[in-house]
Amino acid sequence: MLYRNVPRTGDKLSILGFGCMRLPLTRTGGVDEERAIRQIRHAIDCGVNYFDTAPIYHFGKSEQVLGKALAGGYRKKVRIATKLPHWSVFERADMDRILAGQLRTLKTDHIDYYLLHGLGRESFEKLRRLGVFEFLDAAKKDGRIINAGFSFHGDPAAFREIVDAYGWEFCQIQYNYLDEKNQAGTEGLQYAAGRGLAVMVMEPLRGGNLAGRVPDEVKAIWEEAPVHRSPAEWGLRWVWNHPEATVVLSGMNDEAHIDENIRAADTGQANSLTQDELARIERARDTYKRLMKVGCTGCGYCMPCPAGVNIPGCFAEYNAHVLFPHDRTAKFQYIGRYGGLLSGKSYAGLCRACGKCAEACPQHLPIPALMKEVSREMEGMMTVVVPVLKGLLWCQNTAGRVRRAITREKAHA
Numbered sequence: 001m002l003y004r005n006v007p008r009t010g011d012k013l014s015i016l017g018f019g020c021m022r023l024p025l026t027r028t029g030g031v032d033e034e035r036a037i038r039q040i041r042h043a044i045d046c047g048v049n050y051f052d053t054a055p056i057y058h059f060g061k062s063e064q065v066l067g068k069a070l071a072g073g074y075r076k077k078v079r080i081a082t083k084l085p086h087w088s089v090f091e092r093a094d095m096d097r098i099l100a101g102q103l104r105t106l107k108t109d110h111i112d113y114y115l116l117h118g119l120g121r122e123s124f125e126k127l128r129r130l131g132v133f134e135f136l137d138a139a140k141k142d143g144r145i146i147n148a149g150f151s152f153h154g155d156p157a158a159f160r161e162i163v164d165a166y167g168w169e170f171c172q173i174q175y176n177y178l179d180e181k182n183q184a185g186t187e188g189l190q191y192a193a194g195r196g197l198a199v200m201v202m203e204p205l206r207g208g209n210l211a212g213r214v215p216d217e218v219k220a221i222w223e224e225a226p227v228h229r230s231p232a233e234w235g236l237r238w239v240w241n242h243p244e245a246t247v248v249l250s251g252m253n254d255e256a257h258i259d260e261n262i263r264a265a266d267t268g269q270a271n272s273l274t275q276d277e278l279a280r281i282e283r284a285r286d287t288y289k290r291l292m293k294v295g296c297t298g299c300g301y302c303m304p305c306p307a308g309v310n311i312p313g314c315f316a317e318y319n320a321h322v323l324f325p326h327d328r329t330a331k332f333q334y335i336g337r338y339g340g341l342l343s344g345k346s347y348a349g350l351c352r353a354c355g356k357c358a359e360a361c362p363q364h365l366p367i368p369a370l371m372k373e374v375s376r377e378m379e380g381m382m383t384v385v386v387p388v389l390k391g392l393l394w395c396q397n398t399a400g401r402v403r404r405a406i407t408r409e410k411a412h413a
């Protein structure tokens, strides 16, 4: 296992991080706890020391399982990363309450890497208004958290603003050879690293899509290579090749894949890919892009949209959906990110066909017409699913508030 240093602290992290958002499941769809715990401990025994979880992963089960897995001496061998869900924060006190619950669930007295979860401009402004900087300062001072960071799903301009707004130790971005210009992208990676932040990379294989059912044309490109590597290894090696990437997170749930990723991490030095290898990855990327429905490069020149549509984001999820039609992840992500579930609404159906974006698009994409197509294909169930899920989240938050009010009343009585 190779390790890289966090620039501001010198903390040594394994270049492969264990993402606990896709733990193994039982036949009935629950988390297979025993298997997940075995996998987590095996990864630790092989040198992985960074474990990333969040309250929303597996609806709370991910933090619970990680807490159990780290019993018996494993806790002191690893760094835990977990996140503050901005959609459950309504006042300053919620931040302390949520963190206290996470410490209990994870059976620890501190979180090594604490992130504000899934920030975009709007959610960041909300947390800032509610006093998140003061919360982070206080939690760091009394040792409940060690390093403060944020994960990000917005546009490059918002990313730079957030990086500059606080003394973060790290951030977490989506990055892979298909997403160089999507969300924070290469520009964001270099910007954050240039400001001294460690950069944790999520979705290095686009939720497994660059490693699972690879299109035949891309498969041929890998098979012709003089060095045999799996599609997953090519994807991981591409991210590790960037010296700015500190940890690459992989959401692992299969023993063979865990071992394959751990082996790949032995050779993931920065700048280790040859020109020929980089050219081969570029060919794979071009092939994927050709097979995609919309030739959006994610440059963002069309933004902001007066109707609030996240144009490149909608296209990115639509492309993923068309390329991998059997995988529902893209639809879920579309609904979560743009349907108004976890932050403001920015889905394609909001388009008013003003045409402003099409004038600015260097790819000359007929954006208003494409927005109609995206809306038709991606938003079928959205009007039903979003209110139901929002209702569930509201019930969960309200039940928590009622319970806390009762406890306070009893304490005062």
Ligand code: SF4
Pocket: 304, 305, 306, 307, 308, 309, 311, 350, 351, 352, 353, 354, 355, 356, 357, 358, 367, 368, 371
């Ligand atoms: S055409 Fe639609 S997507 Fe484009 S800027 Fe106007 S409202 Fe936004």
Ligand code: SF4
Pocket: 295, 296, 297, 298, 299, 300, 301, 302, 303, 311, 312, 315, 360, 361, 362, 363, 364, 365, 367
């Ligand atoms: S300007 Fe065109 S290519 Fe660039 S992000 Fe917008 S739609 Fe995509």
